[in-house]
Amino acid sequence: MTRTPVTVTVTGAAGQIGYALLFRIASGQLLGADVPVKLRLLEIPQGLKAAEGTAMELDDCAFPLLQGIDISDDPNVAFDGANVALLVGARPRTKGMERGDLLEANGGIFKPQGKAINDHAADDIKVLVVGNPANTNALIAQAAAPDVPAERFTAMTRLDHNRALSQLSKKTGAPVSEIKKLTIWGNHSATQYPDVFHAEVAGKNAAEVVNDEQWLADTFIPTVAKRGAAIIEARGASSAASAANAAIDHVHTWVNGTAAGDWTSAGVVSDGSYGVPQGLISSFPVTAKDGKFEIVQGLDINEFSRTRIDASVKELEDEREAVRGLGLI
Ligand SMILES: NC(=O)C1=CN([C@@H]2O[C@H](COP(=O)(O)OP(=O)(O)OC[C@H]3O[C@@H](n4cnc5c(N)ncnc54)[C@H](O)[C@@H]3O)[C@@H](O)[C@H]2O)C=CC1
Numbered sequence: 185m186t187r188t189p190v191t192v193t194v195t196g197a198a199g200q201i202g203y204a205l206l207f208r209i210a211s212g213q214l215l216g217a218d219v220p221v222k223l224r225l226l227e228i229p230q231g232l233k234a235a236e237g238t239a240m241e242l243d244d245c246a247f248p249l250l251q252g253i254d255i256s257d258d259p260n261v262a263f264d265g266a267n268v269a270l271l272v273g274a275r276p277r278t279k280g281m282e283r284g285d286l287l288e289a290n291g292g293i294f295k296p297q298g299k300a301i302n303d304h305a306a307d308d309i310k311v312l313v314v315g316n317p318a319n320t321n322a323l324i325a326q327a328a329a330p331d332v333p334a335e336r337f338t339a340m341t342r343l344d345h346n347r348a349l350s351q352l353s354k355k356t357g358a359p360v361s362e363i364k365k366l367t368i369w370g371n372h373s374a375t376q377y378p379d380v381f382h383a384e385v386a387g388k389n390a391a392e393v394v395n396d397e398q399w400l401a402d403t404f405i406p407t408v409a410k411r412g413a414a415i416i417e418a419r420g421a422s423s424a425a426s427a428a429n430a431a432i433d434h435v436h437t438w439v440n441g442t443a444a445g446d447w448t449s450a451g452v453v454s455d456g457s458y459g460v461p462q463g464l465i466s467s468f469p470v471t472a473k474d475g476k477f478e479i480v481q482g483l484d485i486n487e488f489s490r491t492r493i494d495a496s497v498k499e500l501e502d503e504r505e506a507v508r509g510l511g512l513i
């Protein structure tokens with residue numbers, strides 16, 4: 185193996201997403217089957233023993249690509265030289281808890297981590313925030329890292345994107361592989377807007393194939409937007425394997441690019457496109473090329489979509505105001 189290993193830092197490594205994620209990273213699914221990786225696991229002191237157990241299991245897999253595992257409770261150590269950072273560790277929402285309640289509890293985690301990334305990560309660092317509220321946690325971390333280009337901080341809406349693909353596949357009978365150009369707009373929350381108006385099902389416009397605005401408004405959108413809560417209700421714990429899968433998809437796409445004629449969804453820093461205020465980390469339709477996400481430009485936004493995008497963006501603005509008020513950005 186002659187390639188230089190890529191250092192991947194995972195926070196919350198002992199949590200349930202961490203457990204579903206680490207083995208897939210070490211096996212080459214994050215970056216590619218020919219890319220060696222070094223893992224850095226960040227946990228709080230109470231999580232270190234469990235992280236050590238997971239590291240023992242990683243050893244026991246004898247992954248040919250895995251070139252080392254370091255465990256720390258110090259962000260300055262865990263992000264040192266990191267090329268990819270997956271910020272998973274956070275306080276998960278539990279039954280009956282609103283995401284807004286999580287802002288204050290989680291804000292304190294992401295500011296010091298952003299600063300540690302600023303001070304210690306590699307120049308090509310790419311950050312994906314999974315821990316909720318993901319968009320605003322990403323904003324907090326980004327604001328604490330003024331020396332890192334803002335676009336390197338992203339928030340995960342790929343799970344929502346995948347959920348939407350799956351629901352549309354079930355409705356139309358088309359396999360997921362035949363569905364393209366779906367978009368999640370806005371916040372990773374119940375206000376998110378899964379948009380099928382530009383999507384294609386086997387080459388035809390998805391909204392025309394579905395031809396049922398009532399299904400879109402009353403079934404599809406709420407099913408996708410409230411899926412996280414439905415999983416919590418069913419499992420008694422929030423999505424873990426599907427969230428890890430989406431994190432793998434997000435970074436894999438970011439590094440390796442989107443297929444021609446398709447796009448995906450990611451929470452990225454707004455440049456003002458589609459009326460989303462500059463600087464907010466909002467989900468958009470994005471393509472990826474040469475390790476960079478680009479917001480897809482020039483889509484016509486109909487009235488149905490406009491109202492819903494605006495509502496989710498308003499929630500992001502409110503979250504930004506709230507964390508400003510708390511001195512977190
Ligand atoms: N964006 C998305 O689509 C999704 C986001 N999530 C979010 O991901 C987060 C993690 O979920 P789970 O793994 O299920 O939670 P979990 O509670 O099983 O694990 C979280 C881990 O993070 C650790 N942790 C807490 N504070 C930390 C810190 N400051 N530094 C390092 N580690 C820290 C904890 O010790 C724990 O081991 C939650 O916020 C959850 O809401 C979950 C599903 C989907």
Ligand SMILES: O=C([O-])CC(=O)C(=O)O
Pocket residue numbers: 276277316343411412413415422423
């Ligand atoms: O709601 C949660 O805490 C988990 C989550 O983000 C999701 O499953 O989309």
